[in-house]
Amino acid sequence: MIKDSRLAVGLVQMDPALGDRARNLERHRQWVRQAATAGVELLVFPELSLTGYFLKDLVAESAISLQGTVMDELRGLSDGLDVVLGAVIEEPDHRYFNASLYFSRGELVHVHRKVYLPTYGMFDEQRYFAGGDRFRSFKTGFGRAGILVCEDIWHLSSAYILSLEGVDMIICPSASPGRGVTTDERLGTAESYGLVCRTYAQFLTTFFLYCNRVGYEDGANFWGGSMVIGPNGDIIAQQEDADEALVLANLDLGDVRRERLANPLLRDERLELTINELRRVLHERTRKPF
Amino acid sequence: MSAPVSLSEPAFPPLRINPELVRRILVGFISNEVRKVGFERVVLGLSGGVDSSLVATLAAEALGADNVLTVIMPYKTSDPKSKSDALQVVQQLGIQHLEIDISPQIDAYFAHFPDADQKRRGNKMARERMSILYDQSWVWRALVIGTSNKTELLLGYGTIYGDMASAINPVGDLYKTQVWQLADAVGVPTSIVQKAPSADLWAGQSDETELGFQYRMIDQLLYYLVERRYSVEELKQLGFEEAFIDDIIRRVRENQYKRRLPLIAKLTSRTIDRDFRYPRDWGH
Known part of the structure; x- marks a missing residue:
């Protein structure tokens, strides 16, 4: 049981400098100080917040090792509050991952390596990154959490798996470039993400923290719009614009229990049925003659 | 001459x-x-046209009027109305301006080639203007900001290393008919938005006459072709004429070179832009 059911979260809707890790780390320190002053207990930075997004060949030189000295500085950010930040991780076998790291009380608690690497349209991630191979939840001081990085949420199974692990919140750091201009007041991408995040929160009866970056890289704009959504699908806090901002929200973690009492969707989920059916689909696919 | 743009006609x-x-x-x-x-x-x-008037307006808002230098560069056959329209934008925005008549330098060059045709002269003028802008960018410590819209970039209706040259281009992903909408909304004078688009190499020249089609039609076709990736068969089913489709597709294909850096003969394992790939905003 969670003793104190209130949680103050902060989303750092920031504009990282492209390929300048030292400058970005300093900016992380500033945001952490500002958030701590505001009483934030869980602070989320966007995807690749330490490096910027469209790195191309800068991926290798922007990377850090989980065993390296930079990790000491990152751990240090979380002395007073929990911190989720984005970095390029180089493994000992020299594979590079687009990763999101969860730190608490000066320790690394969890690493999520982005599984779905968009490589279409304006995206080229598989050229530079290796893909992660798992979706795992982890325990925090505020209940069970899972991380999905940007494109991960465009695959239903990712959030579904975390949900069946029993997460209270899904954290989604993002670097989503804006596109799709119509007569609407918002970009097509902003509309789509709003729809997806709210759908997940409501269908999976979980808090959903979406932290998107802002700024421009090589002409592409990042639209911000960071939002905190409750387990009933309601938006608790949202930054409407694409300015740098610390988005604050106070969550009542008891909302998850109350929502699941009212809407026991998770209780009624048929995991074994799902697995059996997926296994059948896989079997039939592999049996095709050509 | 094609009919002037009607803003009352919705895009x-x-x-x-x-x-x-x-x-x-x-x-x-x-x-x-x-x-x-x-x-x-x-x-x-x-x-004095809508594209550069729009860019000047956006730049003045982004950087402040004092930080926008415009250069008006007429040739002796340019329509005098172009200059007065340009000056109207300068006054309205309170931006800086310089006026340089390019006739002497153009005429000095073509004195060697008196038989040069209009197209050749037009390209030379576009590059002369580019050369002036880059010189002023050095004097003024300013970036050259481009004004080519998506329609003309796709059709290749511009001069490579002339009007197509710039450091950044805010309107290169807006079709011409979208430029009109935005220009109208941000307060570019209506007379400029509504006048017939022209490269203004000589008075009375018209883009739409030269291209052979109205921008409204071209943009509709480009929307289906480029944005939606319709096949030629599908475009015909929508009712576009085959000759029109073929002409536009040919222009887009033949002018692809204008939209790319020069080809580099590959020799090493990391050739610039092919496998030496860095963002331009490297370190920013």
């Missing part, structure tokens, strides 16, 4: 834009991409 629905949203993104683009590389100012050629 093709899929190409209608929310001007406020687009304005915000483009003003942010100019401010961000100029300042983060250490500049405060931009310089652009102001023709």
Whole structure:
């Protein structure tokens, strides 16, 4: 049981400098100080917040090792509050991952390596990154959490798996470039993400923290719009614009229990049925003659 | 001469834009991409047409009127109305301006080639203007800001290393009919938005006459072809004439070279832009 059911979260809707890790780390320190002053207990930075997004060949030189000295500085950010930040991780076998790291009380608690690497349209991630191979939840001081990085949420199974692990919140750091201009007041991408995040929160009866970056890289704009959504699908806090901002929200973690009492969707989920059916689909696919 | 643009005639629905949203993104683009590389100012050629008037307006909002230098560069056969339209924009925005008559330098060159045709002269003028803008960019410590819209970039209706040359281009992803919508919304004088588009190499020249089609028609076709990736068969089913489709596709294909850096003969394992790939905003 969670003793104190209130949680103050902060989303750092920031504009990282492209390929300048030292400058970005300093900016992380500033945001952490500002958030701590505001009483934030869980602070989320966007995807690749330490490096910027469209790195191309800068991926290798922007990377850090989980065993390296930079990790000491990152751990240090979380002395007073929990911190989720984005970095390029180089493994000992020299594979590079687009990763999101969860730190608490000066320790690394969890690493999520982005599984779905968009490589279409304006995206080229598989050229530079290796893909992660798992979706795992982890325990925090505020209940069970899972991380999905940007494109991960465009695959239903990712959030579904975390949900069946029993997460209270899904954290989604993002670097989503804006596109799709119509007569609407918002970009097509902003509309789509709003729809997806709210759908997940409501269908999976979980808090959903979406932290998107802002700024421009090589002409592409990042639209911000960071939002905190409750387990009933309601938006608790949202930054409407694409300015740098610390988005604050106070969550009542008891909302998850109350929502699941009212809407026991998770209780009624048929995991074994799902697995059996997926296994059948896989079997039939592999049996095709050509 | 084609009919003037009628603002009362609404744009093709899929190409209608929310001007406020687009304005915000483009003003942010100019401010961000100029300042983060250490500049405060931009310089652009102001023709009196809608594209450069729009860019000047966006730049003035992004950087402040004092940080926008426009250069008006008429040739002796340019329509005098172009200059007065350009000056109207300068006055309205309170931006800086310079006027340089390019006739002497153009005429000095073509004295060697008196038989040069209009197209050759037009290209030379476009490159002469580019050369002036880059010289002023050095004097003024300003980035050259481009004004080519998506329609003309796709059709190749511009001069490579002439009017197509710039450091940043805020309107290169807007079709011509979208430029009209945005220009109207941000307060570019209506007379400029509504006049027939022209390269103004001589009085009375018209883009639409030269291209052979109206921008409204071209943009509709480009929307289905480029944005939606319709096949030729599907375009015909929509009712576009086959000759029109073929002509536009040919222009897009034949002018691809203008939209790319020069080809480099590959020898090493990391050839620039092919496998030596860095963002231009490297370190910013």
